[in-house]
Amino acid sequence: MVKESFIYINGEFKASNEANISILDQGFLLGDAVFDVVSSWQGVIFKLDQHIARFEDSLRAVRLNCSLNRDGWRQVIIDTVRQNNLRDSSIRFIATRGLSQEIIADPRNNKPTEIVWAAPYIFLADQEKRNNGVRLMISALRGFSPDTLDPRYKCVDRMHFQLAKMEALDAGYDDVIWLDQNGYIAEGPASNIFLVKNQVLFTPSDGVLKGITRETFLELADRAKIQRRECQISSFDLYSADEVFTTSTAGGALAVREVSGRIIGNGSPGEVTKKLDDMYWDLRRSGEYGTPVFT
Numbered sequence: 643m644v645k646e647s648f649i650y651i652n653g654e655f656k657a658s659n660e661a662n663i664s665i666l667d668q669g670f671l672l673g674d675a676v677f678d679v680v681s682s683w684q685g686v687i688f689k690l691d692q693h694i695a696r697f698e699d700s701l702r703a704v705r706l707n708c709s710l711n712r713d714g715w716r717q718v719i720i721d722t723v724r725q726n727n728l729r730d731s732s733i734r735f736i737a738t739r740g741l742s743q744e745i746i747a748d749p750r751n752n753k754p755t756e757i758v759w760a761a762p763y764i765f766l767a768d769q770e771k772r773n774n775g776v777r778l779m780i781s782a783l784r785g786f787s788p789d790t791l792d793p794r795y796k797c798v799d800r801m802h803f804q805l806a807k808m809e810a811l812d813a814g815y816d817d818v819i820w821l822d823q824n825g826y827i828a829e830g831p832a833s834n835i836f837l838v839k840n841q842v843l844f845t846p847s848d849g850v851l852k853g854i855t856r857e858t859f860l861e862l863a864d865r866a867k868i869q870r871r872e873c874q875i876s877s878f879d880l881y882s883a884d885e886v887f888t889t890s891t892a893g894g895a896l897a898v899r900e901v902s903g904r905i906i907g908n909g910s911p912g913e914v915t916k917k918l919d920d921m922y923w924d925l926r927r928s929g930e931y932g933t934p935v936f937t
């Protein structure tokens with residue numbers, strides 16, 4: 643039997659089969675919505691305040707005035723995980739432009755639709771790929787850029803992700819890597835990207851969502867005394883790297899064993915990747931940066 647789950651929507655918890663939004667919601671009609679994803683592991687939410695702060699930046703940038711303030715979102719996120727009795731969970735919180743009476747409407751002054759949805763913890767890849775690494779293809783489509791939509795908007799508009807992913811799957815790859823408008827490496831699939839060359843860790847400095855996991859891996863590199871640099875990275879740098887991996891809230895580090903036909907390193911997860919990922923999961927289990935859900 644499928645366990646009943648509860649979703650927070652506009653002030654109420656509803657059973658998932660009753661948590662609906664209107665077809666006149668601008669989030670549905672126009673993809674006009676921002677979101678964030680935080681996760682809990684062993685009953686502890688990681689870096690909740692950092693995720694909410696990033697979400698607030700997106701809310702301000704898109705001019706959404708929510709009824710929930712920072713503490714309100716915080717409490718509702720914790721309550722949603724509790725309601726669903728999930729120890730390991732991925733929690734998506736979303737604010738849409740909300741309901742409009744007309745199909746073409748003035749986007750100012752709408753009342754946002756506010757949603758918090760907790761699901762069992764999601765990994766970006768299955769166990770085999772987490773053990774052995776994924777094969778990624780550099781997409782012909784370019785990522786968003788500050789002159790269109792700054793990648794720091796964490797918005798639900800993911801059409802370009804879907805188009806690129808289909809191309810990658812058709813070509814026999816697992817997913818894509820994005821280049822920015824200048825042809826430099828930007829991001830992995832719903833993730834940030836890192837490479838290791840001669841024991842130094844590199845990640846793109848600009849044109850990326852400022853991933854909370856990215857920030858955590860940079861901090862862990864400092865703790866491990868691994869040199870690290872945020873700078874422009876080209877596809878050549880990736881092809882000739884010793885190790886490549888992506889980072890996201892959905893699983894920490896994911897090793898990349900091939901990029902567009904080039905085998906990375908020896909074709910399996912590298913030592914620095916494994917070390918930093920182990921440190922990441924130790925950090926998660928330690929409770930540092932943690933918000934316990936069930937106390």
Ligand SMILES: Cc1ncc(COP(=O)(O)O)c(C=O)c1O
Binds near residue numbers: 891
């Ligand atoms: C476009 C994009 N980049 C990077 C990330 C990784 O961010 P985080 O580490 O905060 O999960 C995500 C996560 O959803 C994303 O959608």
